[in-house]
Amino acid sequence: MAQAYKLEEVLGTVTFLEGRTPRTDTKGTFARVADYRDGGIFTGGFSGTSQWERHPNGDEIVQILKGSVTLTLKNGAQEESVDLTAGMIAIVPQNTWHQFYAPDGVTLMTTTPQPTEHIEDDEPPAG
Numbered sequence: 001m002a003q004a005y006k007l008e009e010v011l012g013t014v015t016f017l018e019g020r021t022p023r024t025d026t027k028g029t030f031a032r033v034a035d036y037r038d039g040g041i042f043t044g045g046f047s048g049t050s051q052w053e054r055h056p057n058g059d060e061i062v063q064i065l066k067g068s069v070t071l072t073l074k075n076g077a078q079e080e081s082v083d084l085t086a087g088m089i090a091i092v093p094q095n096t097w098h099q100f101y102a103p104d105g106v107t108l109m110t111t112t113p114q115p116t117e118h119i120e121d122d123e124p125p126a127g
Contacts, residue, residue: 003034005033005034007033007043007065007109010031010033010043011031011043011044011045011107013031014028014029014030014031014043014044014045015028015029016029016044016045016046016047016105016107017029017044017045017046017047017048018046018047018048018105019047019048020046020047020048020049020050021048021049022049022050022051022052022099022120022121022122023051023120024048026044026046029044029045029046030042030043030044031043031044033109036111037058037113038057038058038113038114039055039057039058039111039112039113039114040111040112040114041109041110041111041112042109042110042112043065043107043108043109043110044107044108045066045067045105045106045107045108046100046102046105046106047102047103047104047105047106048101048102048103049099049100049101049102050099050100050101051099051118051119051120052074052097052098052099052118052119052120052121052123052124053097053098053099053116053117053118053119054095054096054097054098054116054117054124055092055094055095055112055113055114055115055116055117056094056095056115056117057094057113057114057115058094058113059091059092059093059094059113060091060092060098060110060111060112060113061089061090061091061092061110061111062084062089062090062091062092062108062109062110063088063089063108063109063110064084064085064086064087064088064089064106064107064108065086065107065108065109066086066105066106066107067085067086067102067104067105067106067107068083068084068085068086068102068104068106069083069084069100069101069102069106069108070082070083070084070100070101070102071083071084071090071092071098071099071100072098072099072100072101073092073093073096073097073098074096074097074098074123074124075093075095075096075097076126077126094113097124097125
């Protein structure tokens, strides 16, 4: 049987995080909407800058629900930044370091494989 989820209700269970930094505790900022394959579907919102992260077991799908964000991806020496606004999606390739920057705030939903690796460094490892 199909399951349906009301995202506004799910978002009502978490707190919008103002002024996020790579060292901010994000507990209570994101809700797990549902399990999906080896990971989950998550939603939440913040302003500021996330940690660098990557997903060694699969691609991540990022959908912007409200606001905007700059998604920076780094793979070795290659770097790419993509500006995303409400209604857009991006696919972050497997094992690619990425970071979100949302000075004015963003609410997003991700389909995220597990595990997720996070680092608080200013730059991800070169390899």
